[in-house]
Amino acid sequence: xxxxxxxxxxxxxxxxxxxxxxxxxxxxxxxxxxxxxxxxxxxxxxxxxxxxxxxxxxxxxxxxxxxxxxxxxxxxxxxxxxxxxxxxxxxxxxxxxxxxxxxxxxxxxxxxxxxxxxxxxxxxxxxxxxxxxxxxxxxxxxxxxxxxxxxxxxxxxxxxxxxxxxxxxxxxxxxxxxxxxxxxxxxxxxxxxxxxxxxxxxxxxxxx
Amino acid sequence: xxxxxxxxxxxxxxxxxxxxxxxxxxxxxxxxxxxxxxxxxxxxxxxxxxxxxxxxxxxxxxxxxxxxxxxxxxxxxxxxxxxxxxxxxxxxxxxxxxxxxxxxxxxxxxxxxxxxxxxxxxxxxxxxxxxxxxxxxxxxxxxxxxxxxxxxxxxxxxxxxxxxxxxxxxxxxxxxxxxxxxxxxxxxxxxxxxxxxxxxxxxxxxxx
DNA sequence: AGAATAAAGTTTACAACGTAAACATAATAA
DNA sequence: TTATTATGTTTACGTTGTAAACTTTATTCT
Numbered sequence: 144x145x146x147x148x149x150x151x152x153x154x155x156x157x158x159x160x161x162x163x164x165x166x167x168x169x170x171x172x173x174x175x176x177x178x179x180x181x182x183x184x185x186x187x188x189x190x191x192x193x194x195x196x197x198x199x200x201x202x203x204x205x206x207x208x209x210x211x212x213x214x215x216x217x218x219x220x221x222x223x224x225x226x227x228x229x230x231x232x233x234x235x236x237x238x239x240x241x242x243x244x245x246x247x248x249x250x251x252x253x254x255x256x257x258x259x260x261x262x263x264x265x266x267x268x269x270x271x272x273x274x275x276x277x278x279x280x281x282x283x284x285x286x287x288x289x290x291x292x293x294x295x296x297x298x299x300x301x302x303x304x305x306x307x308x309x310x311x312x313x314x315x316x317x318x319x320x321x322x323x324x325x326x327x328x329x330x331x332x333x334x335x336x337x338x339x340x341x342x343x344x345x346x347x348x349x350x351x
Numbered sequence: 352x353x354x355x356x357x358x359x360x361x362x363x364x365x366x367x368x369x370x371x372x373x374x375x376x377x378x379x380x381x382x383x384x385x386x387x388x389x390x391x392x393x394x395x396x397x398x399x400x401x402x403x404x405x406x407x408x409x410x411x412x413x414x415x416x417x418x419x420x421x422x423x424x425x426x427x428x429x430x431x432x433x434x435x436x437x438x439x440x441x442x443x444x445x446x447x448x449x450x451x452x453x454x455x456x457x458x459x460x461x462x463x464x465x466x467x468x469x470x471x472x473x474x475x476x477x478x479x480x481x482x483x484x485x486x487x488x489x490x491x492x493x494x495x496x497x498x499x500x501x502x503x504x505x506x507x508x509x510x511x512x513x514x515x516x517x518x519x520x521x522x523x524x525x526x527x528x529x530x531x532x533x534x535x536x537x538x539x540x541x542x543x544x545x546x547x548x549x550x551x552x553x554x555x556x557x558x559x
Numbered sequence: 560a561g562a563a564t565a566a567a568g569t570t571t572a573c574a575a576c577g578t579a580a581a582c583a584t585a586a587t588a589a
Numbered sequence: 590t591t592a593t594t595a596t597g598t599t600t601a602c603g604t605t606g607t608a609a610a611c612t613t614t615a616t617t618c619t
Binding site: 250253301302304305307309311312313315316321322331334335338339343345346 | 461462509510513517518521522527530539543546547549
Binding site for chain 3: 175187188
């Protein structure tokens with residue numbers, strides 16, 4: 144117990160924790176305020192003292208997941224700070240495997256909770272906050288693509304977006320079980336990414 | 352009215368129709384059996400004579416959407432039967448724009464309704480039926496990739512999967528409004544696909 | 560044809576859900 | 590100490606999915 148104030152202690156925090164548990168066990172369909180309340184040994188309307196409604200709790204949990212996801216992606220950095228390509232590759236692999244291992248998380252972040260509204264145009268890629276998840280991947284991708292494009296932001300955005308789309312789509316195909324591989328899915332993912340980057344670098348050589 | 356049998360006529364068909372309407376208006380959250388029943392001027396348990404439960408209706412609607420989607424993709428074929436690359440490009444563009452124009456459809460097919468379970472391995476790409484949606488795209492992609500790979504199925508699957516993932520992911524990013532472009536999104540999509548295919552073809556030339 | 564049967568729809572019932580309102584209690588501030 | 594605010598509870602209501610029992614209409618069998 145952290146504070147042991149009031150009746151419960153810290154209901155808000157426990158609801159987030161138990162909410163994540165429930166979400167992982169039963170998916171979004173089974174995610175109910177009343178269940179979470181009872182998991183916290185509290186009446187079914189107590190949650191309303193801490194969250195405006197069900198969706199507010201859900202969004203809060205989304206943020207929690209966001210930071211876990213970010214952490215996982217940063218783990219892909221180890222031992223390859225000096226190699227932009229390897230760094231980018233590892234990060235993409237972390238992206239896919241984290242979501243495959245936590246399928247519900249993908250839904251929180253990218254499907255059910257809408258409204259990120261990240262603007263993407265040649266001139267500006269805006270992200271909400273400085274330390275935001277997307278800034279992490281953006282920075283990583285930038286280091287790689289800059290080697291080729293330099294300051295040509297139009298092309299670099301395109302390269303970034305194409306790669307992001309690819310792993311994002313692969314992840315969705317895996318998470319929804321639209322496809323499944325006979326062998327190791329990560330091996331495929333790696334091949335796909337490597338091929339993409341190979342193609343990219345090779346075609347760049349031609350232009351020179 | 353088609354048959355004018357029994358009390359209603361053809362409740363099953365009308366439920367599918369009204370169900371699609373409701374889905375487009377209120378999304379999956381607002382999709383309720385009781386609402387649909389009342390839209391058909393029928394008691395709230397009448398649906399159970401035609402569908403085992405809510406999810407059965409939902410899945411049936413999914414199939415309906417599938418065929419609309421397939422039709423849209425086939426429209427991308429016109430006037431370019433002899434140009435595999437253009438054919439593939441058009442199909443990809445149709446894929447994205449159809450879904451962006453009908454965001455809920457994407458959820459039916461690729462998100463909420465799971466269980467496609469398409470097996471993907473170098474040796475075999477199995478699809479459920481002959482005329483299935485995925486066979487359409489597969490055939491189109493095959494014609495293109497075969498120009499380069501010939502009979503090397505391992506590589507051709509990889510090429511197919513990479514492209515599919517890319518447009519699938521882009522579509523998800525657009526449909527969920529995770530990103531939004533300043534300009535015309537289809538122009539970006541086209542550039543991305545063209546660049547992907549360019550990279551692909553260029554890197555292939557190098558190897559020769 | 561008329562009787563038996565199956566198909567389609569209705570009424571009633573129940574449990575789970577989200578949420579609002581009124582009330583109760585415990586912690587903090589005056 | 591008292592007033593106030595934060596936190597929880599009880600009660601209530603409308604909506605949902607779905608099961609059971611019943612009714613009405615169409616089809617089938619003799």
